[in-house]
Amino acid sequence: MHPDRPVNLPLPRLAAAMPVTAVASILHRITGIVLFAGTLFLCYLLDLALTGEAGFAQAAAIIDAPPGALAAWAILTSLAYHVVAGVKHLLLDFHIGDSLQAGRIGSWLTLVLAAVAAVGLAIWLW
Numbered sequence: 680m681h682p683d684r685p686v687n688l689p690l691p692r693l694a695a696a697m698p699v700t701a702v703a704s705i706l707h708r709i710t711g712i713v714l715f716a717g718t719l720f721l722c723y724l725l726d727l728a729l730t731g732e733a734g735f736a737q738a739a740a741i742i743d744a745p746p747g748a749l750a751a752w753a754i755l756t757s758l759a760y761h762v763v764a765g766v767k768h769l770l771l772d773f774h775i776g777d778s779l780q781a782g783r784i785g786s787w788l789t790l791v792l793a794a795v796a797a798v799g800l801a802i803w804l805w
Contacts, residue, residue: 703786706793707764710757717754752797752804759796763789 728738
């Protein structure tokens with residue numbers, strides 16, 4: 680094999696090699712995209728619910744169904760992660776935790792708080 684040939688690494692191996700700060704940053708961007716798409720879903724449900732009693736019942740049925748509850752959980756979990764990571768970024772703007780070690784600790788804290796929020800939201804929704 681030629682040494683200048685491109686190497687394709689599997690994603691799990693590549694993700695394991697990333698620093699925790701990079702993983703937290705990528706997840707912040709992904710949750711922003713999920714929130715954007717989730718807003719469309721929530722606007723649809725709001726529009727449906729505001730059409731009348733039948734529409735409200737239909738919107739409630741969508742949320743009560745397993746795919747709808749999963750979508751609501753994904754949106755709320757994304758919101759929780761995005762808020763926690765956003766607060767971390769606001770603190771960085773005030774030069775709080777902007778060293779390398781503090782950045783790692785803040786990223787781990789963000790991931791742990793988001794995981795706790797995800798579990799709490801799952802318990803609340805189901």
